[in-house]
Amino acid sequence: MNLFDLLVSFMIIGVGAFGGGFTTIPLIEHEIVGVHGWITAAELSELIAIAQMTPGPIGLNAATYTGFRVAGFWGAIVAMIGYTLPSITFCATLIKLLAGLTGASWMNTLKKSVQPAVAGLIIAAVLMYGRAAVADIYAAILAVSAFIVLIASRDKVHPIAVILCGGVAGIFIYG
Amino acid sequence: MNFYGIYYIIMYAPDEIQTFSDSKSTMATIPQIFIVFFRVGAFTLGGGWAMVSVLRHEIIVKRTWISEDDFSQELAIATTLPGAMVLNFSMLSGHRMRGAPGAAAAFLGAVLPSFIAITMVAMFLFPFFSHSTVAAFLRGAAAAVAGLLAHVAFTMFKPMMARATYLIAAIVAALLASIPAVNPIFALILVTSAVFWKLKAEKPAPSGVNKETGADGGKGET
Numbered sequence: 590m591n592l593f594d595l596l597v598s599f600m601i602i603g604v605g606a607f608g609g610g611f612t613t614i615p616l617i618e619h620e621i622v623g624v625h626g627w628i629t630a631a632e633l634s635e636l637i638a639i640a641q642m643t644p645g646p647i648g649l650n651a652a653t654y655t656g657f658r659v660a661g662f663w664g665a666i667v668a669m670i671g672y673t674l675p676s677i678t679f680c681a682t683l684i685k686l687l688a689g690l691t692g693a694s695w696m697n698t699l700k701k702s703v704q705p706a707v708a709g710l711i712i713a714a715v716l717m718y719g720r721a722a723v724a725d726i727y728a729a730i731l732a733v734s735a736f737i738v739l740i741a742s743r744d745k746v747h748p749i750a751v752i753l754c755g756g757v758a759g760i761f762i763y764g
Numbered sequence: 765m766n767f768y769g770i771y772y773i774i775m776y777a778p779d780e781i782q783t784f785s786d787s788k789s790t791m792a793t794i795p796q797i798f799i800v801f802f803r804v805g806a807f808t809l810g811g812g813w814a815m816v817s818v819l820r821h822e823i824i825v826k827r828t829w830i831s832e833d834d835f836s837q838e839l840a841i842a843t844t845l846p847g848a849m850v851l852n853f854s855m856l857s858g859h860r861m862r863g864a865p866g867a868a869a870a871f872l873g874a875v876l877p878s879f880i881a882i883t884m885v886a887m888f889l890f891p892f893f894s895h896s897t898v899a900a901f902l903r904g905a906a907a908a909v910a911g912l913l914a915h916v917a918f919t920m921f922k923p924m925m926a927r928a929t930y931l932i933a934a935i936v937a938a939l940l941a942s943i944p945a946v947n948p949i950f951a952l953i954l955v956t957s958a959v960f961w962k963l964k965a966e967k968p969a970p971s972g973v974n975k976e977t978g979a980d981g982g983k984g985e986t
Contacts, residue, residue, distance in 0.1 A: 603846065603847050604846050605846065606846055606847055606848070607844075607845075607846050607947065607949055613848075638893070639882070639885055639893065641810075641811065642809070642893055642902050643809075643878070643881040643882055643885055644805060644806055644807060644808055644809050644877060644878065644881055645805050645806075645808070645811075645815070645874075645875075645877055645878025645881060645882075646811060646812045646815065646848040646849075646850050646851060646874075646878060647811040647812065648812070648847075648848045649848045649851065649875065649878050649879075650878055650881075650882050653878065653879055653882040653883070654882050654885070654886055657882065657883060657886040657887075658886070662883065665879070665882065665883050665886070666879075669875070669879055672847070672848075673847065673848070673851060673871075673875065675846055675847055676845065676846060676847025676848065676851055676852055676855075677855065677871070679845045679846060679847070679852075680845060680852055680855040680856060680859075680867070681855075683841060683845065683856075684855075684856070684859050684867070695964075698960060698963050698964060699837075699956070699960055700833045700834075700836070700837045701833070701959075701963060702956050702957075702959040702960035702963055703836055703837055703840040703952075703956045703959075704833070704836045704920075704923070704924070704930070705924050705929075705930045705931075705933035705934040705937060705955060705959055706840065706933065706934070706937040706951065706952045706955040706956045706959070707836045707839050707840050707843075707920065707937075707952070708836075708917070708920040708921045708924050708934040708937070708938075709933070709934045709935065709936065709937025709938035709939075709940070709941060709951065709955065710843060710937060710938070710941050710948055710951065710952060711813065711816075711913070711916060711917040711920055711921075712917045712921065712934070712937075712938035712941075713937075713938050713940075713941035713942045713948065713951075714813045714913060714917075714941075715813075715910070715913040715914050715917045716938075716942055717942070718810070718811075718813065718814075718909070718910055718913055719910045719913070719914070721906075722810075722906040722907055722909060722910045723907060723910050727907075728903070728904075728906075728907035728910075729907075731904060731907035731908055731911070732907045732908065732910040732911040732914070733911060734911065735907070735908040735909075735910075735911025735912055735915070736911040736912075736914045736915050736918075737911075738911075739911070739912065739915040740915060740918070744821060744825040744826075747821065748808075748817060748818045748821050748912050748915075749803075749804075749807045749808065749818060751908050751911070751912060752807070752808065752809060752810070752814075752905050752908050752909055752912065753807075753905070754908065755904045755905045755906075755907055755908020755909070755911075756809075756901040756902065756904045756905035756908070757901070757904065758904045758908075759900045759901050759902070759903045759904015759905060759907070760897055760900045760901050760904065762900070762903075762904060763899070763900035763903050763904065764896060764897050764900035764901075
């Protein structure tokens with residue numbers, strides 16, 4: 590195994606990972622566990638747990654941690670670069686393509702057309718996340734309280750403060 | 765250790781930098797973009813959508829760096845492109861705010877905390893996660909993140925209730941994307957095309973000049 594193979598593997602994962610987080614993990618399972626056997630299936634479940642428990646995007650966390658497990662610090666760097674390179678390339682290309690279209694009237698219509706779909710996707714994301722995170726009545730109370738605090742404060746309370754308060758409450762409830 | 769001082773530095777440090785520039789300016793500087801994205805990356809548990817919720821608070825609500833319309837558009841494109849959605853979003857919104865250097869600052873800001881956290885965990889901190897207090901903290905934080913996501917979904921859904929087309933489209937998109945077998949990108953493209961076609965059909969003449977401002981999320985059209 591060399592770092593170049595690792596880079597190529599993570600570029601393949603980066604191209605395939607539409608939607609990020611939860612599409613990345615099956616791809617890592619296929620490419621890193623199945624095709625190359627660089628980590629074991631047991632290590633995979635450890636990595637899923639860690640990717641969710643550390644701050645930042647879950648897909649990127651999973652990729653970086655896998656890289657570290659496979660080839661140490663440089664493995665982590667190579668995996669991170671490989672995973673983000675397709676994303677950077679696509680964004681840069683799209684920005685170039687869109688630059689010529691900003692004034693067009695149909696672009697303004699498109700901007701409005703995209704809003705309901707985005708709102709719908711976020712609702713779907715909440716439902717999916719909520720099913721996993723809200724497992725008992727205490728978690729439900731915490732989630733509802735966080736929602737009420739954010740609504741009632743009219744965006745005066747910082748969301749990170751809400752996450753940290755939830756964590757502190759978690760220590761009292763589950764600790 | 766002054767606890768409030770630490771809280772203040774974490775939450776509000778870039779605002780101090782901002783007050784020295786033009787008072788009403790909504791133009792972000794490159795270091796400000798980096799600091800804001802770094803902070804969101806470093807403190808947001810719960811993955812990409814949680815980061816988007818916090819970023820919305822940082823760059824639309826607290827600072828007016830980009831408009832609601834641009835935010836939605838960037839988010840839609842970010843979901844459609846491969847890779848981590850929130851990293852795509854960081855690059856696109858960074859570019860919107862300050863061109864290519866803005867995109868680089870936002871991207872590095874979002875990536876670095878994750879990289880640092882993961883290498884720290886892999887090298888030293890792995891036993892830390894099995895500690896019961898840490899596990900309890902993470903469970904509570906995850907529940908709060910669910911509330912946070914619900915809040916952002918609510919604020920983005922609310923303007924949709926102004927028009928039947930938007931309302932139906934949002935509900936259809938939510939239902940489609942909730943089906944596990946359906947790729948969310950499919951839901952996004954299908955629903956966006958349908959709404960685009962509907963809006964085009966409604967518009968009698970191409971007099972889109974007064975819609976240039978477009979910050980009302982479509983409510984102004986009757």
